Amino acid sequence: ADLPPKPVRLGLCAACHGETGMAQMPGAPNLAGQRLDYLRKALQEYRDGTRNVPLMRTAIGPLNDAELDQLARWYSAQTPQPQAAAHP
Amino acid sequence: ADLPPKPVRLGLCAACHGETGMAQMPGAPNLAGQRLDYLRKALQEYRDGTRNVPLMRTAIGPLNDAELDQLARWYSAQTPQPQAAAHP
Numbered sequence: 001a002d003l004p005p006k007p008v009r010l011g012l013c014a015a016c017h018g019e020t021g022m023a024q025m026p027g028a029p030n031l032a033g034q035r036l037d038y039l040r041k042a043l044q045e046y047r048d049g050t051r052n053v054p055l056m057r058t059a060i061g062p063l064n065d066a067e068l069d070q071l072a073r074w075y076s077a078q079t080p081q082p083q084a085a086a087h088p
Numbered sequence: 089a090d091l092p093p094k095p096v097r098l099g100l101c102a103a104c105h106g107e108t109g110m111a112q113m114p115g116a117p118n119l120a121g122q123r124l125d126y127l128r129k130a131l132q133e134y135r136d137g138t139r140n141v142p143l144m145r146t147a148i149g150p151l152n153d154a155e156l157d158q159l160a161r162w163y164s165a166q167t168p169q170p171q172a173a174a175h176p
Contacts, residue, residue: 029126033168038117051139080121080168 003077007070012059021078032078039072091165095158100147109166120166127160 016025021032031039046056047068060068104113109120119127134144135156148156 023123026125030122033171034118035111037114083121
């Protein structure tokens with residue numbers, strides 16, 4: 001009920017992180033319920049290259065600050081879902 | 089019931105990330121239930137400086153691979169707790 005509007009750019013992120021922030025791919029972190037301040041900073045650092053992850057820079061390089069903020073709010077507002085335990 | 093043994097070095101992490109992976113400090117991410125592969129890689133990258141976060145490098149620089157692995161398993165096995173919504 002308290003969810004922010006779905007970001008226009010969500011599809012780009014959802015391929016790996018899921019629409020609700022539960023990762024869909026090995027190597028991708030869960031984002032559901034992550035702290036908003038952390039997500040905002042991480043997105044800015046991926047975009048400017050401080051966090052040097054080429055895939056992320058390619059994905060969000062074209063996004064503006066408002067779009068990054070929408071994405072951070074969306075994922076932070078999601079509730080983490082239980083997952084099957086993975087203990088490789 | 090499926091929790092791994094509590095890592096000897098947990099206190100170092102818990103000051104900011106909490107014993108159960110729910111962040112205690114602004115800027116620190118939640119770790120509870122995060123994907124194991126992601127946590128392992130992140131810890132290695134903080135230790136070797138690929139992720140250049142001086143506080144993290146200071147904190148885990150002295151830890152060996154087995155200790156990093158224990159910490160990754162511990163936090164990945166935790167269940168995320170609901171938090172008050174933060175929408176600053």
